[in-house]
Amino acid sequence: MSSPLRFDRAHTDDLMSFLAASPSPxxxxxNAAARLEEAGFRQVEETAAWDGSAGGKYVLRGGAIVAWYVPEGAAAHTPFRIAGAHTDSxxxxxxxxxxxGAHGWRQIAVEVYGGTLLNTWLDRDLGLAGRISLRDGTHRLVNIDRALLRVPQLAVHLDRSANTEGLKLDRQKHMQPIWGLGDVEEGDLIRFVAEEAGVDADEVTGWDLMPHAIEPPSYxxxxxxxxAGPRMDNLLSVHAATAALAAVAGQDDADIPYIPVLAAFDxxxxxxxxxxxxxxxxxxxxLERSVFARGGTYEDRARAFAGTVCxxxxxxxxxxxNYAERHDPTHHPVANGGPILKVNVNMRYATDGSGRAVFAAACEKAGVPWQSFVSNNAMPCGTTIGPITAARHGIQTVDIGVAILSMHSARELCGADDPYLLANALVAFLAG
Incomplete structure (x- = not known):
């Protein structure tokens, strides 16, 4: 690398573009695949035979992407360095x-996905995005990025307790967006979406669609x-890991002792x-097919996995x-303090002391500060893909990230320096 810090505030500018262009997994x-294509990666199909040639490759499956770079001369038992993340919010x-709909309002029936903060979806101008599945088995991406939907909040005159006793929302009754006036017509939404996508509505046989806030990210x-922006949890990490993998793939192969991998799941x-x-x-x-494509055996696979870190x-x-008492009294991660190491001794996060050393070494090599996070003992701890990855594949896994406010809101908040500090740490980690 030309300097300890490869990325700067321009990375954050690009993150905001990535967030705006990625309203669905x-x-x-x-968009991650397009960035990798620009860096020389090529897509391989899961149904095709794979070869063990050097270079960058990636696999797409629905809302997930796994990409890897095989340096020249990599052995079948060469371990992997994996930057893991998830694409859904x-x-x-x-x-x-x-x-x-009801009472002259046309509405869209929606289901709540994940642990979203319901109130953050109220009174926002919403677009609609995702994919439609066609009769021929193909898919078409859709992004209607204009004010189309709105979940209207009940006026305070009709809910006098909203500001004193708290807003109470029923996930079924109160979260259905409006999108027009008139009588409800069966098939109306999909006909509209098909027209926006430029296909015949009769060809649409399935859909995975979701509203999104159309307000763009901003400093x-x-x-x-x-x-401030949408879907930072966890497209911030997807963007950083994609940029880091592309950067490592652009280095001299002789300087890469591992096979660097991006794994972004839905x-x-x-x-x-x-x-x-x-x-x-x-x-x-x-990972297994990569080992076997390079002429490896099960023994090579076992050796590679044993030396792998995620x-x-x-x-x-x-x-x-405003709620400092909800945090651990001695662990207070701050915005622009650098990436965080996430620890939970009950393995809701996969980090242990050995993993801490790996992360600390990467941050030291990259020249970035880092912080520690642990939950207040009186508060339940969330979890990540970390423990799942460690348990399913038997590989050492370390949980890290960026500290944000308003997690699981329709619009979240982070420090403007932290995205590129994370990306620099990931470059140092993937490069070994």
Whole structure:
């Protein structure tokens, strides 16, 4: 590397573009793949035979992407260095029978996905994005990025207790967006989406659609030291890991002792149990096939996995100035303090002392500061793809990330320096 810090504030500028262009997991992996293509990677199909040639390759499956770079001369038992993340964010998802409404309002039937903060979806101008599945078995990405939907809040005159006793939302009754006036017509939404996508509605046989806030990401604060935007949990990590992998692949192969990997999964927010989730077979299958494509045996596979390390990168909690008592009294991660090491002795995070040493070494090599995060003992701890990856594949895993506020909101907040500090740490880690 030309300097200890490869990325700077321009990386954060690009992150905001990535967030705006990725309103669904399917868009996120398409945009990550486009960046890797520019760096010389090529897509390989899971149904095709793989070769063991050097270079960058990636596999797409739904809302997940696994990419890897094989240096010249890599042995079959060469270990992997994995930057793990997830592409999904808590939100609202369109139901199979989407057309509903009452009292002259046309509405869209949605289901709550993951642990989203419901109130953050109220009174926002929402677009609609995702993918549609066509009769011929192909998919088409859709992004209607304009004010189309809105979940209207009840006026305070009709809910006098909202500001005193707290807002109470029923996930079924109160979260259905409006999108027009008139009588409900079956098939209306999908006909509209098909027209926007430029296809015949009769060709649409399935859909994975979700509303998204159309307000673009932006710098915030007197000195623009903060960034506000949607889906930082966890596209911030997907973007950083993609940039880091592309940067490492551009170095001299002789300087890369490992096979660097990006693994960005879908469905982390609801348990990771899917064919595109971290609890599915995708990552293990890709790593094994990479070993065998280079002429390896099961013994080579075992040796490679034994030396492999994964940094599971996901957002964590910055100390909240209005609720500091909810945090551990001695662990207060701050914005722009550098990436965080996430620890939980009950293995809700996969970090142990050995993993801490790996992360500390990467940060030292990159010249970036880092912080420690642990939950208040009286508060339940969240989890990530980290423990799942460690348990499913038997590889050492370390949980890290960037400290943010408003986690699981429709619009989250982080320090403007932290995204590129994370990316620099990931470069140092992947490069070994």
């Amino acid at each position: 399917y868009h996120a992996v398409a 808590p939100n609202l998802r369109v139901k199979p029978l989407p057309d509903t 915030l604060g007197r000195d623009r030291e903060l960034v 469905h982390e927010e609801n348990g990771s149990q899917s064919d595109t989730g971290a609890d599915g077979p995708l990552l293990g299958s890709v 940094l599971s990168s996901d957002t964590g909690h910055a100390v909240h100035p």
